Amino acid sequence: FATMAGTARHDHEMKMKAAKQLNETKNPIEKLRLQCLSRGSSGIKGLGRTFKIMDDDGNKSIDFKEFKKGLRDYGVDIDPEEVQEMFSAFDKDGSGTIDFDEFLVNLRPPLSKARKTLIQKAFRKLDKTGDGVITVEDLRGVYNAKHHPKYLNGEWTEDDVFRKFLESFDTPGEADGQVTYDEFFNYYVGVSASIDQDVYFDVMMRKAWKL
Numbered sequence: 001f002a003t004m005a006g007t008a009r010h011d012h013e014m015k016m017k018a019a020k021q022l023n024e025t026k027n028p029i030e031k032l033r034l035q036c037l038s039r040g041s042s043g044i045k046g047l048g049r050t051f052k053i054m055d056d057d058g059n060k061s062i063d064f065k066e067f068k069k070g071l072r073d074y075g076v077d078i079d080p081e082e083v084q085e086m087f088s089a090f091d092k093d094g095s096g097t098i099d100f101d102e103f104l105v106n107l108r109p110p111l112s113k114a115r116k117t118l119i120q121k122a123f124r125k126l127d128k129t130g131d132g133v134i135t136v137e138d139l140r141g142v143y144n145a146k147h148h149p150k151y152l153n154g155e156w157t158e159d160d161v162f163r164k165f166l167e168s169f170d171t172p173g174e175a176d177g178q179v180t181y182d183e184f185f186n187y188y189v190g191v192s193a194s195i196d197q198d199v200y201f202d203v204m205m206r207k208a209w210k211l
Contacts, residue, residue: 041190
């Protein structure tokens with residue numbers, strides 16, 4: 001399970017890096033992004049989930065009041081006047097609401113084409129059935145669980161190992177044992193933020209997934 005260990009290390013590096021950059025940035029979007037990343041690679045996903053819960057009427061957009069409450073619920077530490085500045089930065093057309101999906105796209109750290117291609121390749125390799133979702137079934141032929149310490153000591157079955165593995169990509173708080181491309185992509189966008197150079201990202205992905 002080198003993949004998971006490697007990811008935990010990247011996660012730690014990313015949190016440290018994000019916390020450090022937070023003190024230096026003045027850009028409101030960057031500030032919110034770094035607040036999320038300083039919580040680890042599922043930070044942006046977690047904030048997205050908070051907003052999703054608050055979108056009572058299901059219209060996939062949030063107004064300023066919801067935005068403020070979402071940040072507070074998620075525990076983001078931001079001055080009140082900065083919240084307004086942030087909201088305005090995301091509300092590009094000045095309509096007073098932010099489109100939910102657009103918000104998440106803007107919040108994700110930018111990703112080079114090379115990295116996107118690697119994430120797609122890894123997903124396609126894992127999604128053996130090709131139905132756009134990774135499940136325990138898919139992992140059986142691709143992932144070797146037999147070296148996992150908990151499998152070796154008899155604590156977990158092979159399927160337990162797979163389930164735990166899928167959980168790391170799943171949306172926190174709503175793990176359903178299925179990983180969509182979006183979840184997989186979001187996860188690696190987080191990991192990607194901790195790796196400065198494309199060449200290192202490339203090596204990590206190829207090694208992890210034998211691409």
